[in-house]
Amino acid sequence: MAISRVQKRVTLRRKLHILRAINNSKSVKKHFIVLVNGRSSIVMNDALYMYKLKVLLERLKAEYANLIATRREYLNLMKHVQHPKDVKVEKVGSGFVVKVNCEKGADKLVTILEAFEEMGLNVQQARVSCNNAFALEAIAVAEDKSLDVRNVTEKLLMVIDQKQSDEKGLMEA
The missing domain is CATH 4.10.280 (MYOD Basic-Helix-Loop-Helix Domain, subunit B)
Known part of the structure; x- marks a missing residue:
């Protein structure tokens, strides 16, 4: 014990x-x-x-x-924030510096690159971001010297508008 x-x-x-x-x-x-x-x-x-x-x-x-x-x-x-589309094109030497900002969507990059190809622009360098919105900065050289800033800007705005209207049409259907 x-x-x-x-x-x-x-x-x-x-x-x-x-x-x-x-x-x-x-x-x-x-x-x-x-x-x-x-x-x-x-x-x-x-x-x-x-x-x-x-x-x-x-x-x-x-x-x-x-x-x-x-x-x-x-x-x-x-996710619900609307990003306004913005296209800025500057002439630099024989090429262009292109800055595109718009809403994210399917195949934006592809349609923009196809538009570059249609205009005869060869992309030398590009930076793309798709975090909250689609953003593209590209340096492109023109094969045809007759292209000007206004033509490139109008074509890109048209492509972006067309792509956004196509996406909205698909969402409503």
């Missing part, structure tokens, strides 16, 4: 030592005094500390869920 008391005391001290380690307590003397006066005190202090951590974790989870919901709302709104 004396052995079991000693074993219980040793296991209790080990458990209290683990609680002190979890609690990050620097004061060994304080815990020693608490142990002498009453064993339940240290358990209550550590339980309170763990409860505060649990409350903090729940608050962080709620804040994270709120941020995720806000992000989802923002992305949903970005």
Whole structure:
């Protein structure tokens, strides 16, 4: 029976030592005094500390869920934003610098490149982005020197308008 008391005391001290380690307590003397006066005190202090951590974790989870919901709302709104079409063409040497911004849609790049080919423009360099809208920056050289900025701009606007009206017609059907 004396052995079991000693074993219980040793296991209790080990458990209290683990609680002190979890609690990050620097004061060994304080815990020693608490142990002498009453064993339940240290358990209550550590339980309170763990409860505060649990409350903090729940608050962080709620804040994270709120941020995720806000992000989802923002992305949903970005899908419905109307992007105005914008075509800018500048003459540079024997070629053109073309900048196109419009709504995303199927085969925009293909139709614009086909329009370049019809006009006799060879694309030297191009940068395309389709994150929230369609954006194209291209440097194209004209085979025919009679092309001017206005002709290229009108042709691209016509192609974009035609493509957007085709897409809207398909959506309504």
